[in-house]
Amino acid sequence: MTVHFIGAGPGAADLITVRGRDLLARCELCLYPGSLTPDDLLAYCPPGARLVDTAGLDLDRIVAELVEGHRAGKEVARLCSGDPSIYSAVAEQARRLDAAGVPYRITPGVPAFAAAAAVLGRELTVPEVGQSLVLTRVRARSTAMPPGETLAAFGATGSTLALHLAVNRIEQVAEELLPHYGPDCPVAVVARASQDAEQVLRGRLDEIAGQVRAAGIGAAAMIFVGRVLAAESFPDSFLYSPGRDRSAQPHSSQG
Structure with a gap:
């Protein structure tokens, strides 16, 4: 089983990625960042899933939940506000999971x-x-x-x-x-x-x-x-400039 760090996006439930939503739907344990996570986002979790609000937990307790869930044979979701690559504390959680021998994957989200x-x-x-x-x-x-x-x-x-x-x-x-x-x-x-x-x-x-x-x-x-x-008065991007030589560019079959 695997721990999934999932970018939850900025808040709106429909701004999570399709992959993130589908992962949530199969995880029996979900750790989420408190009031920053709306109820309709958590509704993607399967019926009976254990939901853990991490707002009052320190790092060691959060990682303990991840490790215990993994060792109990569960797939575990760790929701991160926005995208996990920015201000998410994923680095220190991943370091501890590496030490514990627990596998994990990261799914990006809308920052x-x-x-x-x-x-x-x-x-x-x-x-x-x-x-x-x-x-x-x-x-x-x-x-x-x-x-x-x-x-x-x-x-x-x-x-x-x-x-x-x-x-x-x-x-x-x-x-x-x-x-x-x-x-x-x-x-x-x-x-x-x-x-x-x-x-x-x-x-x-x-x-x-x-x-x-x-x-x-x-x-x-x-x-x-x-x-x-x-900004209002600025030149068009060179990418789409009519003066750009496109003769060497590959042609799309869809135009």
Whole structure:
């Protein structure tokens, strides 16, 4: 039997992948991340499945549940909010499963930043405006950031920023980025993208902190900073340019 780390997506039950849904349907044990997992997503689990809310569990207890489920002959689902490759604690769980000799597989999911960008109706890479996206966070009551991975360092590149776990430090974010992006830089905040309680704010870097506080947004939000958020006058991508030589390109039978 196998432990399945499954990206649950941003919240909406229909934004889990087909593979993830099908895996859930056959797992007799499912560990899920508390209130971030809606009931209609857990409804994909089979009747009689044991559901374990991990919100109040430490890492050792979570891994113990995974190991015990595997050794009991069950397939085990470990749901991760968004995509397991980003801020999911999969690395330390996988390390412990390796030590215990327990096999596991990872199924990707729709990451929170992608769902939030879809809500905004924006592409995050716009020709000659922004071609790089930095995914990062700020430190609050959490693991220390590695040396050099600071907002100032990322801001100096001028890249589009997608900040996780940072909305409770929105004043700090704005203060550190203002020297690099300027007060009029577009900013967007999307809370609980794809869920019933979804909230969207758009504004300037020098105003966004006040908007966030006025809206009462305090958790589960993405912050985007960058000129791509309001870009209008930009060239078309070279990929589809009429001047591009397509003579050597393979032809699709479907046009």
